[in-house]
Amino acid sequence: xxxxxxxxxxxxxxxxxxxxxxxxxxxxxxxxxxxxxxxxxxxxxxxxxxxxxxxxxxxxxxxxxxxxxxxxxxxxxxxxxxxxxxxxxxxxxxxxxxxxxxxxxxxxxxxxxxxxxxxxxxxxxxxxxxxxxxxxxxxxxxxxxxxxxxxxxxxxxxxxxxxxxxxxxxxxxxxxxxxxxxxxxxxxxxxxxxxxxxxxxxxxxxxxxxxxxxxxxxxxxxxxxxxxxxxxxxxxxxxxxxxxxxxxxxxxxxxxxxxxxxxxxxxxxxxxxxxxxxxxxxxxxxxxxxxxxxxxxxxxxxxxxxxxxxxxxxxxxxxxxxxxxxxxxxxxxxxxxxxxxxxxxxxxxxxxxxxxxxxxxxxxxxxxxxxxxxxxxxxxxxxxxxxxxxxxxxxxxxxxx
Numbered sequence: 001x002x003x004x005x006x007x008x009x010x011x012x013x014x015x016x017x018x019x020x021x022x023x024x025x026x027x028x029x030x031x032x033x034x035x036x037x038x039x040x041x042x043x044x045x046x047x048x049x050x051x052x053x054x055x056x057x058x059x060x061x062x063x064x065x066x067x068x069x070x071x072x073x074x075x076x077x078x079x080x081x082x083x084x085x086x087x088x089x090x091x092x093x094x095x096x097x098x099x100x101x102x103x104x105x106x107x108x109x110x111x112x113x114x115x116x117x118x119x120x121x122x123x124x125x126x127x128x129x130x131x132x133x134x135x136x137x138x139x140x141x142x143x144x145x146x147x148x149x150x151x152x153x154x155x156x157x158x159x160x161x162x163x164x165x166x167x168x169x170x171x172x173x174x175x176x177x178x179x180x181x182x183x184x185x186x187x188x189x190x191x192x193x194x195x196x197x198x199x200x201x202x203x204x205x206x207x208x209x210x211x212x213x214x215x216x217x218x219x220x221x222x223x224x225x226x227x228x229x230x231x232x233x234x235x236x237x238x239x240x241x242x243x244x245x246x247x248x249x250x251x252x253x254x255x256x257x258x259x260x261x262x263x264x265x266x267x268x269x270x271x272x273x274x275x276x277x278x279x280x281x282x283x284x285x286x287x288x289x290x291x292x293x294x295x296x297x298x299x300x301x302x303x304x305x306x307x308x309x310x311x312x313x314x315x316x317x318x319x320x321x322x323x324x325x326x327x328x329x330x331x332x333x334x335x336x337x338x339x340x341x342x343x344x345x346x347x348x349x350x351x352x353x354x355x356x357x358x359x360x361x362x363x364x365x366x367x368x369x370x371x372x373x374x375x376x377x378x379x380x381x382x383x384x385x386x387x388x389x390x391x392x393x394x395x396x397x398x399x400x401x
Contacts, residue, residue: 010060012090014072026063029071032087038075041094042082050075054086059098059124061105067123070099098124098132107136114379130388137391144398147171147178148200151359152226154209154219155366156184157373159386166386167215168393170366172208176399177369180390186214193222208361210234211349230352231363232312239305239342240273246338247301248272264291265298272302300334312356320357324350369397 014030021027032038037047058070075087091099098106102122109118110133118133119126151172159166159182167189169179179192193201204223209215210231219226248265255262268291271284279285292299307327314320331343346353373393383389 010091011070011072014089021066024066026066026068027071028060028068029073031073032075038077038087040077040079040082041085041088042079044088045079045081048077048079048087050087051078051084052076057097058092059102059122061099061102062122098128103132103135106132110136130385134388134391137388137395140395140398141391144176147174147176147399148203149173149178150203150205151361152178152204152207153361153363153366154189154207154212154215155363155370156212157370166390168366168369170369170397171399172206172361172365174399175365175397177394177397180393182386184212184214186218189215189218190222193218196222206355206359206361208359208363210363211238211352216352227355227359228352229355229359229361230349232309232356233363233367235346235353236305236309239308243336243338243342244272244298244301244305245269247297247336250338251295251298261294265295268298272298276306297336300336301339304330304334304339311353314357317354317357320354324353372396 011030013033013036015033017029017031019026019028038050039046040048052075054074054076056072056074058072060068060070062068072089072092074089077085077087079085086094091101093100093103096103106118106122106124106129109121110129113121115126115129115133118124119129122129149171153170153172154167155170156165156167158164164182165184166180166182167184168177169189169192170176171178179195181188181191183189196204201222202225204219204226206227206229207215207219207223208229208231209219211234216228219228248269252262252265255265264287268287271279271288271291279288292302304327307323307330311320311323311327314323328343328347331339334340376392376396377383377389
């Protein structure tokens with residue numbers, strides 16, 4: 001057995017007493033090497049006497065395709081500094097039931113595969129794998145330098161089906177995900193600002209978001225110096241839902257007795273919402289031209305969409321003011337109820353749109369991150385523990401500075 005121990009130098013400080021293959025599993029019995037002094041697991045004091053021996057079953061990395069279980073005899077020591085402690089083992093963490101190398105491998109594969117797949121790979125319970133990965137995530141997040149954000153981006157993503165959402169806060173300069181929490185109300189995002197503290201909140205200069213009143217009010221409450229910047233994408237998306245789609249449906253309803261014309265209008269939904277530069281097929285360009293030439297209301301809302309987007313590209317505050325007034329005048333003169341209503345609602349958000357001139361920010365950074373979050377969620381077939389999921393997201397986006 002001594003020759004066997006020499007050829008298996010995996011368990012420092014221990015001697016292999018027996019190896020057996022039982023039910024497709026490799027079982028190895030280890031006993032302490034009497035030639036090496038026992039060390040306290042708390043203070044590393046060495047050469048302490050053992051007053052008791054305990055048995056512990058430990059899982060190790062698979063060997064030749066078989067799961068490995070170690071039956072380890074450990075010495076319980078009486079330390080003058082720490083009291084009664086089990087001896088320190090270089091390849092085993094305190095109270096752990098898996099070796100360090102197995103824990104490291106399982107945690108690494110959790111960055112590549114879903115937890116259930118990693119559990120099957122190492123023949124471990126999924127809760128054990130999740131715990132190992134969670135320890136890795138905690139260490140990764142603890143090692144990150146303290147964040148001192150000056151510009152933030154706030155957005156939301158669907159957490160589960162049934163209108164359950166989570167809110168995300170991103171550092172606009174470093175692209176680090178700073179915080180994630182369930183919900184999208186004021187109370188949901190308040191813990192972030194409370195954790196940021198008064199000095200951190202006072203440091204915030206600008207926050208990009210969609211026209212979410214809850215985010216807006218909470219930022220104004222905690223970050224009095226911050227300017228709210230409304231994102232172009234969300235405003236245009238809202239315009240498409242509330243104006244373009246409404247006018248298209250009304251136009252199609254008026255053409256119910258002209259079925260060919262009605263069919264053309266009903267099929268133009270995505271063409272009207274897309275940007276002109278993204279319509280490259282000649283057939284689609286021709287279809288869009290026919291729809292706009294045949295329907296003045298659709299032509300009006302389509303042109304007004306382009307003018308609305310220009311507000312985010314104004315070179316100065318005065319140029320923005322002229323474009324803003326002109327757009328509202330055209331909306332009022334259009335005679336389209338949906339357009340007039342949208343323009344009226346938009347007036348209350350003018351400061352956040354004007355702020356884009358001074359702070360050229362947008363939530364596009366978070367939109368890309370949200371897409372990757374969706375991929376992570378699909379790979380894992382969903383997460384039972386939201387806190388664990390949020391840790392994985394933060395570890396996946398530690399920032400670039």
